[in-house]
Amino acid sequence: MSRAPRSSEASSTTRGEPPAFDLVLFGGTGDLAMRKLLPALYRRFADQQLSPRGRIIGVARSDIGRSTYVTKAEAACRLHLGAAFDAKQWSAFAGLIDYVRVDATIAADYGALASTLGSRAEALRLFFLSTAPDLFAAICRELAAAGIVTPDARIMLEKPLGEDAASAERINDIVGAMVGERQIYRIDHYLGKETVQNLLALRFGNTLFEPLWRRGQVQHVQITVGEQLGVEGRGDFYDRTGALRDMVQNHLLQLLCILAMEPPANSAADAVRDEKLKVLRALRPIGDAEALLKTVRGQYRAGLVGSAKVPGYLDEPGVSAGSRTETFVAIKAEIDTWRWAGVPFYLRTGKRLQEHLAEIVVTFHEVPHSIFDGPFSAQTPNRLVIRLQPDEHITLRILAKSPGEAMRLRPVDLALDLGESFKARPLDAYERLLGDAIHGNLTLFMRRDEVDAAWRWIDPIRAAWAADGTEPRVYPAGTWGPATANALIARDGFAWHDEE
């Protein structure tokens, strides 16, 4: 995807010489920082995409010094980067890292951060808030009070952005009181995934699909994000959140937006975000009356994932006894626009499913009249599969004649393996997003009104679930969720892609 024009972006920089920066990581000792952010920054540095005049300042409550922090960061990078870790590069990179002990709620602690930051007028200041969102308000208040938010400072916010429209609005108000909207980088790491950007390239870099990308040609769409992992030590957080808020409100809806939006006039951040917003606003509301028909909630029980025996959700640490939190959701979504009226979009996500798989499946209409005999001729529609993970590829299923005397058709895949074709290392989502924030490109970050519109579609679904008083359907770990999810799509005459 081409870069956004810079002229419209406040305090943006041109790609070329990477800018000097001070990146302050709140939640600096946390799981995201260790598993994703520091490894991503290391790789950008190793690829010479980060300025050697940059600084990464880990901030957390632990009373550890810089050297313990660097040792911890090194261990994490070694673990998560494997062969990509290089000791020589690391020692150069480690020179960028610093650590400051700050209790986010204690004003006096911010003095130490202020003196570490000092006054490097040439350095762009970024604050990455990777803490529980209930600390966002205190952090913003104290940062402002300490006078360390420079006029062009950027704030990066990790999800969850609230737990409903009202709480998201409160967070956005607080952050918005400190800096302008164009300085706020709300992360949905799915937008940083290479294949998601490839979806933009596929749709808007080619003429081939555009005439087909609409009702009339598209029969239905499926978006599946399946995980084999369970709640991974986050039982307490997850139990208060559930799959709808953890995955659908952000990742699945963002995928839906990229898939369904109208062509933007250019690739500038607001041109793209305006079009995504229109999709979110055109989603048909699902209220009490429709929730039973259009949504399925599930919760896993003990089972086998691959060959590993795993406990049920209710036995995970941190999960409350008798919890009704959903670990699986399937939803039939509809977009009320001329382009998509009548085309169902089935969304499905869950923990402890059979496969680790994220894919978008666009199924086109069947041929109106088949002139060939054989089982595949009429009922095998063309299908475009965009696989995001674990591997990245795009396949288009077409029917072809199978060799031999008889005129028998069989489905075959035109396959594009992106890794194979480009022989280049795809960037990890956080590498892309951290780089974009430093360079001032907002295209792959969510705007306030998008977050709000997504919550406004999600909130009535949660309210309907609360009102109906039923339990989530159970499913054994290692399956594709409760049988009712199959019924949801079968009612319209379709089946999930993995079930065919």
Ligand code: BG6
């Ligand atoms: C996070 C969710 O946003 O996304 C996690 O909080 C989930 O529960 C994760 O596991 C999935 O991300 P990915 O990139 O591994 O598909």
